[in-house]
Every structure is written in structure tokens, then in C-alpha cells.
Amino acid sequence: MSITDKNKSVLNRLKDLQSLYEAGILTKEEMETEKAEILGSNKKNVENSQVSLNQNETYDEKRRYNGNNVTKHSKKEYTGNIYKFFHSYKSIIVIIVLIVIVVIISVACVKSCGDDHVNNDFAENTMLANTDTVNYDDTVSVCVSPAEDVPTKFKYIAKKKGNFRAIIEWPVSMTGLEEIGNLQRSIMDKFFRYNYNNINACINRYLKEGEESDGYANGFMSVKFIQRQNDIYIFNERFFGNYGGAGASVICGENYLNFDRELGRDLKIDDLTNDYMALLNLVNSHISLDEYSSKAEKLPENFVISSKGITFIFPAYSIGYGCQGQPNIFLSYDELDGVLSETFKRAIGNIPFEEKWEKCKLLGNMTDENGSYPIEIYFERRGHDLRKCVYRNVNYGGKIKMKGELLDDKWYFTGNDNGNYFEIAVDVYNMKGTANVGQKEFEVSFK
Known part of the structure; x- marks a missing residue:
């Protein structure tokens, strides 16, 4: 007489048989007899089923022993099962190990990059006095480069010592630049005028010099990325210093860096033109003695490139009165066409700057009394303009379209x-x- 239901499939009858055996209703001999009847003469199925039942039997017998009394035979079978488990899942284990290694390396790299980054809880609140601010053109042009897929990333450095402080938008990588080192060195040379190879050393030197001046002195400097004009990357420095008196003891103004990708350095006046005197005369044609104190005797090395033309920024008192700060003289490319070098014309290109937007991403956390939540913000940036801003909650995956400014x-x-x-x-x-x-209200912080 059959113990299991013959109307069921072979697999289901074997499962039922195993359940009866594990429940103690059947002896091992009864189970083997019924199993042979179910499988009949199919030797291959008998052997496969025997393996499955023997493995379960071994596990069942092992469960009945106290851990200190497991027989040597059971230990071998248990070890064999462990081996089979790891053999079956070795691909998954290898993947997990590789992921752990990548995470460890990434954390180490992030720590290394951030070792010299100083975050102080203060922001710029002093505006430069008596300084003409250049109304630069917030447009960007497009160029083709093997490094166009490189993301634009900055490290924001804020340091303060005594009454002096510095806030720097330091480029870590820039779209279109395969090598960032030349740009970084140009920033240090142009704005700090120190022969150092480390931005923190430059900042510390500036702060130290301020601290060693009169105790009532105070000062500020900032460096920001302004725009990219085809092959040219433009940065701005704003500075202010009050060294304890009036007149010459107070300095303030702006400087510009026009980094040329092909040259690997800041542009000079001689890079703009092959006819210096023709360019000087053209600039002087825009200097009215009704407005300024004198014509220019030479061209300033401080100028800024835009998609519409070039603004020449003269030192205070050079052509103007003290109250005029740094006089700015703008000339359009149409006016400059006859005096600009062909090399410079190729560098600025003819593609409208407004077509170029840089992709950016902020990674950070939002915190309240209940804990901290990882968040991300994606957006595109062109100068000071932002678009296509999306907020994302990392844990829950929710996305919210945002307006950015x-x-x-x-x-x-x-x-x-x-x-x-x-x-x-x-x-x-x-x-x-x-x-x-x-x-x-939440607190937020980004890397």
C-alpha cells in the first residue's frame, strides 16, 4: 500500500515523504521502501533523490547531537556542505569582496583630497569699497576637446587669521582640461604672487603677512571662477586691505586670470595682438580727458575676456582720479578685429558662449533631530546661472525639480x-x- 498520494507528481510525493520522515511518523526503512516505490526503476532519479535525502538526513541527524558530541563523520559532512555552499556562491562572494575594496579605496582618496581643506563657519560679508566692478559677460562657448567629458569640480577653501581672511574657489578639475596643474599654478602666480606650489601655503602666507601688520589692519581676498570662453578659462580675484590709515594705506580692486588651454598659462597683452602700438592707440581713443585725468602710456596686463569683447582694467591713479578706482575701458571684437592676432582669434572661437553649460553635482546630508539623510542635487551651471536643478533623497529615491540661483x-x-x-x-x-x-527646518552640508 502506498503511503503518499499517487495522484501527485514525483517531486511532491518525495516532499511529502520527507516531511513524514522528519516528523517522526516514518522510520528510515519505511521511507526508503516508499521512496524506491515512487522512483521505480529509474536509477538516475533514484541516485539524485538519494543525494538530496541523504543531505537532509545528515543535517537532521546533526541537529540531534549536542555540539560537543558530534561524530567525526558528521563533522566531515558538515565541512563538505560548507565547501559546497561557498563553491556555489563563490562568484557572489568575489563581487562583494571587490565592492568592499573599491569602497575602501574611494574613502581613502576622498580623505586624502580633503586633508588640506579647511571649512570655517563664516562667509564673506565685506564688500569692496571704492572699486569699479567689471560687468563681465555671463556667456560660454563650446569647443571640441578630448577632455570634454571631464567634470568641472571645485574645492571651496575658507581660512581666517586675525582680521584677515581668504575665500577661494579652487579648481579640482575643469571640463576641457586634461591637466589641471597648469591652471592651478597660474592662479597662485597671478593672485598670490608667491613662488609656492601649494594653495594652502599661498593662503597661509597671505594671512601671516596680514597678521604681522598693524593690529588694527584688516583685509580680505577671494578667488572665483567666472566663465569659460572657448579655450580660455577666466577667474576673478577681489581684494581689500586697510592698513591703518587713509589714502595709500587702503588698497582694493580686482584682478583677472585668462588661462589659455593651448598655451597652458595666463594670457598676456602680447598674446592678444601683433601690433602693440595700434592696440594702445585704439584703447586711448576710448579714453576721454573729459572723464579721465590722462591718456594711457601703456596697456595694463589686467584685462578680462568675454564673448563680446575685451575690458582693459587700469590701475588706480594711472589714467583716472582716486575716486574712480580702477578705470575699465571696454572694446568690442568688431573694433579690435584689425589688431587682434590670429592665434587669439582662434582661441576665443566663434561659437556663442551661451550654448556652453557645465554639469555639476552636490553630495551631502540633511539633518534634523531624528537623524541625518543623504541627499544629492544635480544642476547645470553657466557662470552664476543655474538650470535643470534636481533634488534627490538617496534613501527613498524621491526627486524634486528645483529652481537654482x-x-x-x-x-x-x-x-x-x-x-x-x-x-x-x-x-x-x-x-x-x-x-x-x-x-x-533642517541643517544641510555638502562635500
Whole structure:
């Protein structure tokens, strides 16, 4: 008489048989007899099923022993099962090990890159006095380069010592540049004028010199990326120093770096033209003695490139009165066409700058009394303009479209979260700020 239901499949009958045996209803002999009847004369199926049942039997017998009394035979079978398990899943284990190694290396690299980064909880709150600010053109041009897929990334460095401070937007990588070192060295040479190879050494030297001056002295400097004009990357320095008196003891102004990718350095006046005197005369034609004190005797090495032309920035008192700060003389490319070198014309290109947007990503955390949550913000940047801003909650995967702005040295992202007004405001230098969702406020910080 058959113990299991013959109307069921062979697999289901074997499962039923195993359940009866494990429940203690059948003896091992009864189970073997019924199993042989189910499998009949199919030797291959008998052997396969025997392997499966023997493995379960070994496990069942092992469970009945106290851990200190397991027989040598059971230990061997148990070890064999462990081997089979690892053999079956060795690909998964290898993948997991590789992921762990990659994570460890990534963490080490991030730590290394951030060792010299100083985050201080202060932001720029002093505007430069008596300084003409150049109204640069916020447009970008496109160029073809083997490094066009390189992302634009900055490290924001803020340091303070005594009454002097420095806030630097330091390029880590730039779209279109395979080698960032030449640009970094040009920034240090142009704005710090120290023969150092480390930005922190340059900043520390500036702060030390300020600290060693009169105790009432105070000063500030900042360096920012302004725009990219085809092969040219443009950075701006703003500076202010009050060394305890009036007149010459107060200095302030702006300098510009026009880094040429092909030359691997800052552009000079001689790079713009092959006819220096013709360019000087053209600039002087824009200097009216009704407005300024004198014509220019030479061209300044301080100038800024835009998609519409070149602005020449003269030192204070050189052609103007003290109250005029740094006089700015702008000439369009149409006016300059006859005096510009062909090399420079190729460098600036003819593609409209406004077509070029840089892709950016902020990674950080949003924190409240309940804990910290990883977040991401993706956007495209062109100078101070932002677009295609998307906020993402890493844990939950939710995405919110945001409007982005860069105002008063802060990132502002605004949107709507399930009917609630959602705003994130972050200082561009220390990358810290707040987020407001309806009436609830969070702290935010980004790397």
C-alpha cells in the first residue's frame, strides 16, 4: 500500500515523504521502501533523490547531537556542505569582496583630497569699497576637446587669521582640461604672487603677512571662477586691505586670470595682438580727458575676456582720479578685429558662449533631530546661472525639480515638496546651510 498520494507528481510525493520522515511518523526503512516505490526503476532519479535525502538526513541527524558530541563523520559532512555552499556562491562572494575594496579605496582618496581643506563657519560679508566692478559677460562657448567629458569640480577653501581672511574657489578639475596643474599654478602666480606650489601655503602666507601688520589692519581676498570662453578659462580675484590709515594705506580692486588651454598659462597683452602700438592707440581713443585725468602710456596686463569683447582694467591713479578706482575701458571684437592676432582669434572661437553649460553635482546630508539623510542635487551651471536643478533623497529615491540661483555667495534651490514650499540655501565656501520644508527646518552640508 502506498503511503503518499499517487495522484501527485514525483517531486511532491518525495516532499511529502520527507516531511513524514522528519516528523517522526516514518522510520528510515519505511521511507526508503516508499521512496524506491515512487522512483521505480529509474536509477538516475533514484541516485539524485538519494543525494538530496541523504543531505537532509545528515543535517537532521546533526541537529540531534549536542555540539560537543558530534561524530567525526558528521563533522566531515558538515565541512563538505560548507565547501559546497561557498563553491556555489563563490562568484557572489568575489563581487562583494571587490565592492568592499573599491569602497575602501574611494574613502581613502576622498580623505586624502580633503586633508588640506579647511571649512570655517563664516562667509564673506565685506564688500569692496571704492572699486569699479567689471560687468563681465555671463556667456560660454563650446569647443571640441578630448577632455570634454571631464567634470568641472571645485574645492571651496575658507581660512581666517586675525582680521584677515581668504575665500577661494579652487579648481579640482575643469571640463576641457586634461591637466589641471597648469591652471592651478597660474592662479597662485597671478593672485598670490608667491613662488609656492601649494594653495594652502599661498593662503597661509597671505594671512601671516596680514597678521604681522598693524593690529588694527584688516583685509580680505577671494578667488572665483567666472566663465569659460572657448579655450580660455577666466577667474576673478577681489581684494581689500586697510592698513591703518587713509589714502595709500587702503588698497582694493580686482584682478583677472585668462588661462589659455593651448598655451597652458595666463594670457598676456602680447598674446592678444601683433601690433602693440595700434592696440594702445585704439584703447586711448576710448579714453576721454573729459572723464579721465590722462591718456594711457601703456596697456595694463589686467584685462578680462568675454564673448563680446575685451575690458582693459587700469590701475588706480594711472589714467583716472582716486575716486574712480580702477578705470575699465571696454572694446568690442568688431573694433579690435584689425589688431587682434590670429592665434587669439582662434582661441576665443566663434561659437556663442551661451550654448556652453557645465554639469555639476552636490553630495551631502540633511539633518534634523531624528537623524541625518543623504541627499544629492544635480544642476547645470553657466557662470552664476543655474538650470535643470534636481533634488534627490538617496534613501527613498524621491526627486524634486528645483529652481537654482547663485546670489550673494549662496546657492539657492527652491521647489515644491508635496504641496510644501521647499528651499535649500547653502554658502558656496563652507558648503553648509539650511533647508526649509513647510514649517520644518533642517541643517544641510555638502562635500
